[in-house]
Amino acid sequence: MRSAINFLPGAVIDLGAGNGSDITGGESRGGNAGVLNISVLDLMNTTYFNISGLGGYSSVSGIAGGNGGIVQLTFKGLIRNFTLSTYTPKLNAGSSANSGAGTAGRIIYNKILTNPLSNKRDADVDGDGQVQVHDITSIRDLYNNYSTDNTFDENADINIDNRISVTDIARVGFEFFTR
Ligand SMILES: [Ca+2]
Numbered sequence: 001m002r003s004a005i006n007f008l009p010g011a012v013i014d015l016g017a018g019n020g021s022d023i024t025g026g027e028s029r030g031g032n033a034g035v036l037n038i039s040v041l042d043l044m045n046t047t048y049f050n051i052s053g054l055g056g057y058s059s060v061s062g063i064a065g066g067n068g069g070i071v072q073l074t075f076k077g078l079i080r081n082f083t084l085s086t087y088t089p090k091l092n093a094g095s096s097a098n099s100g101a102g103t104a105g106r107i108i109y110n111k112i113l114t115n116p117l118s119n120k121r122d123a124d125v126d127g128d129g130q131v132q133v134h135d136i137t138s139i140r141d142l143y144n145n146y147s148t149d150n151t152f153d154e155n156a157d158i159n160i161d162n163r164i165s166v167t168d169i170a171r172v173g174f175e176f177f178t179r
């Protein structure tokens with residue numbers, strides 16, 4: 001059973017911060033953008049996942065701009081990573097009158113290796129958000145490894161039987177080019 005999380009075209013999650021005052025004599029610090037935590041236990045469709053988390057502009061002298069936002073994703077399998085998607089998260093730091101920008105935001109990826117819904121690992125072996133040839137070659141290169149081998153990579157052991165075999169390649173085959 002699939003329980004994908006999807007975002008509708010045109011929707012934006014805005015974590016952005018306010019700019020400092022533009023009133024002369026009332027200059028102020030730009031705000032820091034927010035933090036967004038999302039947990040998805042199965043697939044996450046990032047095609048329309050549009051996030052804006054811009055730091056605010058600091059108009060007061062001597063204060064850097066606000067920090068960009070932080071997005072923390074806990075997921076089992078992305079459908080397309082952000083560089084392949086329609087939108088790229090905007091997590092830039094805010095600028096300032098004379099003290100440079102704040103700290104740029106970032107995305108933190110926490111991939112769940114074992115899917116609690118199926119007790120199998122994600123078929124996206126290399127974690128690039130797609131299921132394609134490189135995932136198969138990753139398994140092939142580790143073919144017949146056992147969990148006791150020091151070259152063993154648990155990402156390639158999709159059916160979690162502590163061995164990298166044709167069964168794992170077959171799992172990639174079932175999902176080939178589905179994302
Ligand atoms: Ca992949």
Ligand SMILES: [Ca+2]
Pocket residue numbers: 156157158159160161162163164165167168
């Ligand atoms: Ca296996």
